[in-house]
Amino acid sequence: MQAVILVGGLGTRLRPITYDIPKALVPLRNEPFIGYMIDFLRAGGVDGVVLSMGYLPDPIQEYFAGREDLKDFPIHYAVEDHPLGTAGGIKNAERYLDGEPLVVVNGDVLTGTDLSQAVELHESSDSLATITLTSVEDPTGYGLVEIDHDMLVRRFLEKPAADEVTTNLVNAGIYVLDPEVLHLIPSGQEVSIEREIFPELQAQGTLRAHISSSYWRDIGTPRSYLAASHDVLSGAVGAANGTFEYLSVHPSLVRGKNSKILPPVSVAAGCEIGHSASIGGRTSLGRGCRVGEGAVVEGSVMLDGAEVEPGAVVRGSIIGPNARVGQNAIVRGLSVLGAGCAVGEGNVLDQGIRINPGVVVPPRSLSF
Ligand code: GDD
Ligand code: MG
Numbered sequence: 001m002q003a004v005i006l007v008g009g010l011g012t013r014l015r016p017i018t019y020d021i022p023k024a025l026v027p028l029r030n031e032p033f034i035g036y037m038i039d040f041l042r043a044g045g046v047d048g049v050v051l052s053m054g055y056l057p058d059p060i061q062e063y064f065a066g067r068e069d070l071k072d073f074p075i076h077y078a079v080e081d082h083p084l085g086t087a088g089g090i091k092n093a094e095r096y097l098d099g100e101p102l103v104v105v106n107g108d109v110l111t112g113t114d115l116s117q118a119v120e121l122h123e124s125s126d127s128l129a130t131i132t133l134t135s136v137e138d139p140t141g142y143g144l145v146e147i148d149h150d151m152l153v154r155r156f157l158e159k160p161a162a163d164e165v166t167t168n169l170v171n172a173g174i175y176v177l178d179p180e181v182l183h184l185i186p187s188g189q190e191v192s193i194e195r196e197i198f199p200e201l202q203a204q205g206t207l208r209a210h211i212s213s214s215y216w217r218d219i220g221t222p223r224s225y226l227a228a229s230h231d232v233l234s235g236a237v238g239a240a241n242g243t244f245e246y247l248s249v250h251p252s253l254v255r256g257k258n259s260k261i262l263p264p265v266s267v268a269a270g271c272e273i274g275h276s277a278s279i280g281g282r283t284s285l286g287r288g289c290r291v292g293e294g295a296v297v298e299g300s301v302m303l304d305g306a307e308v309e310p311g312a313v314v315r316g317s318i319i320g321p322n323a324r325v326g327q328n329a330i331v332r333g334l335s336v337l338g339a340g341c342a343v344g345e346g347n348v349l350d351q352g353i354r355i356n357p358g359v360v361v362p363p364r365s366l367s368f
Contacts, residue, residue: 020320044115344365
């Protein structure tokens, strides 16, 4: 069975990280996200994929070119020259599809759902489409799905207003589609599967639900990306091969005296941790990161080449590639630093502040 992975979105909510790295490649435990997606699909019986791409396709193709272990796993790339939306992106992949039922996934969901169960359910029904549902606390950021006692979808409402919320069940971004669904999508146009195709299938009574209670998270915001990173490190994901108290420290790590590493953590090649510095609380350090003397990094992700200078503290935040946190600065509360930016000495960043790539924040100029 083939799968289409939708990875063409701009990743707006994960900016500034996604100015430089497509959402599909943001790392979890130092493995690009799409790697988890491939594991999930293969575990569910998928034996070939089409990547439906638009924004920043090249680094994604380079990632797959480097995956020697996937050389017998067919991968095709359908690249849009302008955004075609979630249904248009599937239609654009059609030339690589075999005309059999197919799986479609949003390229930003981390899940331990049993995909083969959704496929079986689809095959045993006469519906044209089966969508997996998961429950969330606040459905307003998702596609809300009402079902009846036969698991037929009664209503599909993308991004409901707060007063339209009637259930906690939402679209998990995992579909099994009969090839006929592709006939409903016009070519070369921007079409949304959530706003146009699902309501149409629902009206025809041919959209069925598969409910999953497994781990599920959309990684598309700083909060959810960081939570996914924590979950992968603490083994909460199930299908993502997690082990509890994960500890992976590359042997090239240069460690200062009295430095502390509290698992679960992941440390990639070429990192340096200074004298009395500490990293822990579900932190990932990408390649070539540096943590200066006495600095503390907790519950955070540092991307390749990021640096935290002596005495600085980073908690629950995302430090972009080659970004620098100056001496004694404090970065906390879901702050996100873009690639190559520099936060000068003594600044305090908090409350989800985002610093764009390359920006230089002068010493002691920000204090929350
Ligand atoms: N090829 C292509 N072209 N892909 C696209 C495009 C496009 O124009 N626009 C978005 N995508 C991809 C994104 O890269 C992402 O992987 C996926 O489609 C979903 O887009 P998001 O922007 O992440 O959507 P969302 O999170 O707001 O909502 C969607 O996902 C929720 C579950 O996480 C919807 O499907 C909701 O109904 C669903 O609940
Ligand atoms: Mg999303």
